Amino acid sequence: MATRDPKQERAIRTRDLIVRAAAEVFEESGYHAASVAKISAKAGVTQGALYFHFKTKQAIAQEVMHAQGSFVQIPDEGRGLQRLLDVNFYLARELQRNVLFRAGVRLAVEQGEIGIQDASAYQGWADQFHEILVEAREEGELLADVDEREFAQVLVGAYSGTQLYSKVATGSVDLIERIASLWRYLLPGIATAEALARLSVRPNWAEPRG
Amino acid sequence: MATRDPKQERAIRTRDLIVRAAAEVFEESGYHAASVAKISAKAGVTQGALYFHFKTKQAIAQEVMHAQGSFVQIPDEGRGLQRLLDVNFYLARELQRNVLFRAGVRLAVEQGEIGIQDASAYQGWADQFHEILVEAREEGELLADVDEREFAQVLVGAYSGTQLYSKVATGSVDLIERIASLWRYLLPGIATAEALARLSVRPNWAEPRG
Missing domain, CATH: 1.10.10.60 (Homeodomain-like)
Structure with missing residues (x-):
């Protein structure tokens, strides 16, 4: 060595x-x-x-x-769509409590003011999500017409804007709720009926809704 | 008078x-x-x-x-979900070519750097989309479990991040394509099978894909 x-x-x-x-x-x-x-x-x-x-x-x-991904330790559990959901909720919680991760995301969002135009942080997350979607395909959880690479990019875009809206509306207090709402409307477009019935669109550590 | x-x-x-x-x-x-x-x-x-x-x-x-909505003249055509799609594509095109609208959106996204935290521009769009979703409900186009107000907010968040990602990745060149992708995965979560079969997820003025 x-x-x-x-x-x-x-x-x-x-x-x-x-x-x-x-x-x-x-x-x-x-x-x-x-x-x-x-x-x-x-x-x-x-x-x-x-x-x-x-x-x-x-x-x-x-x-x-660029370091934003290294500021979080994504738990190495699960597989396929439930893992994608769990990772999404884990990242939402980290945005609420991890100042380093929040800084990386904030700079990526406000990069116009910093005078740069650099999609690599977004692309990095799209690559990570794509990998999990490939697992989901192997598990037979995805509908036939889902394009794993396209959906990974859709998710990164949708997620970024959701966290931005939550931040300006409530200082990110309702972020978990908003990510759950986003997934509620995205899942029927990608998951088989069988997967849909099984998936939990709510982290087990979060407060129940309502 | x-x-x-x-x-x-x-x-x-x-x-x-x-x-x-x-x-x-x-x-x-x-x-x-x-x-x-x-x-x-x-x-x-x-x-x-x-x-x-x-x-x-x-x-x-x-x-x-705050004036961003007044910088665009949304065409007063159609009704329900097709109108929502058409408005979404119209706004995407305006983001590409209308500097005033682009400025308003950019400032809303980068407002952290401006030292403000103000969701009213986002909320304004959510209210507009909500109105169209109420029409869609009257037309019988929405699935029973869709919450019009919740989905309007999901859409504004998802849209905002999609335009941000497109801007840093390609200078907004692929924005129409990305909004079409977003809708491709959102529609099955909100539209009845009958509406789905009828809706066109592509503006008639846009280049065909591929």
């Missing part, structure tokens, strides 16, 4: 500290109000060290955006 | 000029890079006149966001 030298280890740790501190500062203040001074202070590194890793604030923001 | 005095007429016209000029500047430059000087110059009014109508740049942005 290759061992990394201590200098390289330290550099990776420093970079990670910067990205996490930046996520917190962006989420607190927004991109424009955030300063490199504040980010380096929060990370506990010098501004020189910060600039060694990132040339601009925009580059840090882009990294936070 | 009440007649407005000329001074009042002029004030309304000036305000409208400012809002339209601001929309163009925000869409060109983004909110933070836009300046009040640039907006007043584009509107052809003095900065004093601008500040008479709006105390801050944020207030102008909020007005552009």
